[in-house]
Amino acid sequence: MKKIIQSVMTLVIAIAMVSCSGNSNKDGREAQELSGAGATFPLPFYNVVFEQFGQVNGDQVAYGGIGSGGGVRNLRDKIVDFAGSDAYLSDKEMAEMAPVVHIPTCMGAVVVAYNLDGVDELKLTGELVADIFAGEVKMWNDTRLAELNPGVKLPNESIIPVYRSDGSGTTFVFTDYLTKVSPMWASKYGVGKSVNFPSGQAAKGNPGVAGVIKQTKNTIGYVGSEYAFAQKIPYASIQNQRGEFVLPSSATISAAASGDIPADTRCSITNSDAAGAYPISTFTWMIIYKEQNYSDRTKEQAMATLDLLKYILSDEAQGITSEVHYAPLPAKAKELSMTNLKAVTYDGVSIMQ
């Protein structure tokens, strides 16, 4: 018993010493622990960036991959420093909260991954993807699939669509694309973080969907590109507006953002009409409050939050994107974001000089 008490005491003292030692970061401000929550889609990128940010700046970041919707709810409840979301807030959602700032962190692709024996190349059109997920194209050897993929041996088996059981920014991006390319999808199912998919089965989170596809023959599903890559499951090339069949890659994702970007960076870049663009591409955002003094947050915490966002927009962090199968932000988006960051205040005073 005495021993236990002794070791507990030692631990307490040790923790106290560590936390009192006043770790300071490179600017001489006290090191902060930031917490954020949200999208799982950019999680592989964030894991690397937060680690590097910790080394460069001394501040630690904890991020919970609980889904875009959950992240936004946490921000609304004011219990996190930032929310990660693959879907920008709608005007209605914005109206329900204190003013927020959207900062895009990187670009990514939602890939249509599949598991078919002996098939590692598959071409799909947007309309066909919509029909598959609506349960209207039921068999793998459907004539429309066969016509698009001459020379590919498609089995005489039912297609099993796999979708997300939880609310998800990935679902939002995917259904946003389907809504643009298929009038049938637009009228029956529409766009949202949760959509009533009529057939197939569902799994929780990007890793969940990727796991089910990996483990189940004849499935097709949508996941963030990094998850398909990590599980080594093949994904389809999708026909873009110009009729090109495009595989997702850093270059083809970047191509999708060559158009105009609004000042608050809230825009959808699915179904882009640019040459060589992968059509199911998206920005992913971090969302913070414009007024950073809430829930007893200190000014240091607010400064650390901005430091993190500045770091993510830096060339150093953007360089990591393509290593983990995302794409760097276009210059325009970075420029707009720096302007938006300058508008962020603490007690009404701009934090960045």
Add this chain to the structure above:
Amino acid sequence: MNDKIYKILLFTAALIMPIVCGGVVYALVTDAYEAFEHFGFFKFLTSSEWSYTDGAEQYGALPFITGTLMTTLLALVFCIPFSLPVALFVGEYFKGTRIAAILSTVTDLLAGIPSIIYGLWGFYTLRPLIMALNISPQGSGILTASLVLAIMIVPYAASLSAEFIKMVPNDLKEGAYSLGATRAEVIRKVVFPVAGSGVFSSYVLAIGRALGETMTVTMLIGNTNNIPDSITSTGNSMASIIANQFGEASDLRFSSLIAIGLVLFFITAFINMIGKMMIKRARIS
């Protein structure tokens, strides 16, 4: 003086549990109120619509109540052929022997395995098997979830049943043997009639365990919000829909999920109450 302090301490400790329980019910009811008010209590329970369309949200609990009842009842059916022999082995045939002790320890160990482990086993081992046997194309579904649930509740059913089977008085059994009854006849005509309500109650308690199981079911049931049309099709249980959608939910959907939680709370409490009552009756007789 000392006695008084002791009494006060015990009293407060005993009081905390009912307060916590009451608090849980209160929190569930207040948060679920919006859903019941919006849809109507019975309409909420009997509607099979679970639709997110903005502005025309429709949430009904029927698919999940059906999913929970189907998985639980199937699990019970699958669990009986495993748990009853174990109970008879430990409580009657090899009562008090070393091998019975080993068997009952191993069975009890099953209760200590975390549900995520069962889920992973189901996902990576049982699901491919179900696909290979061509039972269902996607592998996940009510059947897969029920099979794993059955294994999970075996220890609860088996060890309690064994206790009641052990309690059957030797005089009765010896009497039957002296009349020339075989062992099988003794079990059928003496052990089961005497221990029957106790054994039954142990299964009721096992059901209570299966009703609320979340992790395993979420991993294996397929998570689709429809009423399952066969035991091989996918669905969602009350616990799994909450696990799936709680993180994202707000407003009406949040309230609907809490309402499902409240219904599950009462179903589980009701089943446990029946089990407890039957145990009491079994002990008295």
